[in-house]
Amino acid sequence: MLLGLLGLTAPAAFSQPSSPPKARPTVAAPAKGRTTVTYAKGFTIAYTGRCKVITILSPFEQKTTATRYLLVPRGTPRPAGYPDAHVIAIPIRSLVGLSSMHVALASFLGAEDVVVGLGNLQYASAPKVRQRIAEGKIYAVGQGKELNNEQLVARHPDLVMATGWPGENLTRFQTLAAAGVPVMINSEWVESTPLARAEWVKVLAVLLNKEDLVNQKFGQVAREYQRLAALGQKASPRPRVVVGMPFKDVWHVPDADSYMAQFLRDAGTTYAWNQSKAPQGSLALSFETVAPVALTADYWLHLSSTATKAEVLTQDARYAAFAPFQSGRLYNNNRRTNAEGSNDYWESGAVRPDLVLADLLRILHPGLLPAGALHYYQQLK
Structure with missing residues (x-):
């Protein structure tokens, strides 16, 4: 099976150009004690x-x-x-x-x-x-x-x-x-973008009469995210990435309209399913569909709950043939997992997309940002 896998070739999707960056909304300052919705559609x-x-x-x-x-x-x-x-x-x-x-x-x-x-x-x-x-x-x-x-x-x-x-x-x-x-x-x-997802914090702010606070704090997050995205979208080269791991024989990957796909665009990557759409944000694919992409990818992101390369191989020995596994470019988003098993990436990361994007830029484009420790991600060794 492994020999057959090695004989597969990467699909043409890797050579597809990424979607053009989405236009950044022009934000007018809301009145004191009020807030407005700029990114979210929900x-x-x-x-x-x-x-x-x-x-x-x-x-x-x-x-x-x-x-x-x-x-x-x-x-x-x-x-x-x-x-x-x-x-x-x-x-x-x-x-x-x-x-x-x-x-x-x-x-x-x-x-x-x-x-x-x-x-x-x-x-x-x-x-x-x-x-x-x-x-x-x-x-x-x-x-x-x-x-x-x-x-x-x-x-x-x-x-x-x-x-x-x-x-x-x-x-x-x-x-x-x-x-x-x-x-x-x-x-x-x-929501289809990280900032749209994060903007849901305004719902709770309105319920708490904290509009002025959320305007200040979310505004800072949005401006920093946009600054980082401008860097990522212009970065070159654009590394090829594969995302996730199979669960019960199904490999779910972000679809083109998902906030995760927008993260990948803003981080300056080449993503095989950048133009593929599916309901509710993800494509349900087989191992055989994703494997050709993973064989030649530059980076592998979001590897379930694994913390080491050895743990990755316990899931499936065929992963050893993937180029990111061989190069050591495996990065998981579970660095901030506490003793109870809660992963802060899925908590604070949802409202701090600027920190998530900064991590991705440091991983995928070394030297683009000043040196600094990763916040949510860690390299698997």
Whole structure:
């Protein structure tokens, strides 16, 4: 089988030019106490009198559906209008997050003390959140079919944040809705650019009345990301990359419209599936499809949970034939994995795409940036 693999040739996709850089939006400074959405496509923010309206768009149905939330200052009667909106009293004082992304949103805003519940206590990296877990100030509520509705109804947090998936919507939270516990479904992972994904931090900022803070902090992240992307897009040569590892015989790779593919474009790479599109951000490929690319790639990124080259070979001995394995250019995004097994790349990395891109540029274009340690990535040896 290995001899047959070595006889394969790389597909023509490697020679395809990368997609042109996406135009950078011109950002007007929002009014004090307000924020605007510049990059994200999955939500909108509006202001009406003393109230605010967040509209979350679901990308999973054939016809996009929208869920509207009317944010009313605490102690203020519900105003007229928006009869279909879910009402949330703001600023929220207690948040249950069912994803590590929601931990990242709170941590970015310095609002870790608002987090009172998580779907799983294991998957949190933020030091202040881990401290609150150790102090017994955060409870586990389960996820999916294991979600503990009784506990949530009894504790009655101001908001439960969930993650959107195909075929799921607010109807699965009917028990909480009937008890008056608001649920907001976020689908930031469907966004097509890293900055769009990170901009979901503005949703929580609006719920906390922290618009001025998020404008300042997210603005800094966006400007630095754009500066780095300008460097990466002009960099030469453009190394060939392969991403990921198979899981249950399926090798999922980022599709052209995914935020990860945009990372690769902004990092100045040649990516074989840069023009291939699929639903929900990834292509499900076979080993035999990806292997020709990996055989001649310059770098291999995102190697599951492996930490050494030896661990890579325990997955499949054929990996030894891949050019990045032989050259030692294997870089995994698990450098910041804590003792509980939580990988901070999937947490803070979601709201700090500038740090992720800086890592990629240091890996793929040595010398382009001043010398510095990698933040999220590590070389496998």
